[in-house]
Amino acid sequence: MRRVVQARTLSPITSVAGRKGYLRGQLMRDQESGEYLVQALGGGPGASSHLLATLAEANCLVVVPSGAEQIRTGEIVDVAFLAQHG
Numbered sequence: 406m407r408r409v410v411q412a413r414t415l416s417p418i419t420s421v422a423g424r425k426g427y428l429r430g431q432l433m434r435d436q437e438s439g440e441y442l443v444q445a446l447g448g449g450p451g452a453s454s455h456l457l458a459t460l461a462e463a464n465c466l467v468v469v470p471s472g473a474e475q476i477r478t479g480e481i482v483d484v485a486f487l488a489q490h491g
Contacts, residue, residue: 409483425471464486465487
């Protein structure tokens with residue numbers, strides 16, 4: 406099971422309503438507050454899987470709830486860590 410934390414979004418996220426989704430993201434931590442921040446990378450759910458550049462940059466998956474069509478900048482979302490190698 407992957408470690409899941411809550412993070413504040415740095416940009417809006419759109420999604421298909423009625424379907425839980427996962428977006429590649431870049432997770433970081435605010436040095437002053439210690440708060441987790443997340444920037445979604447690449448396209449939304451259903452985007453082409455050939456986006457290897459964003460996969461290489463990603464260190465987490467942003468969990469988009471099934472009822473969400475729009476997540477605004479600054480909202481809190483669940484984020485699952487991806488394994489880091491090297």
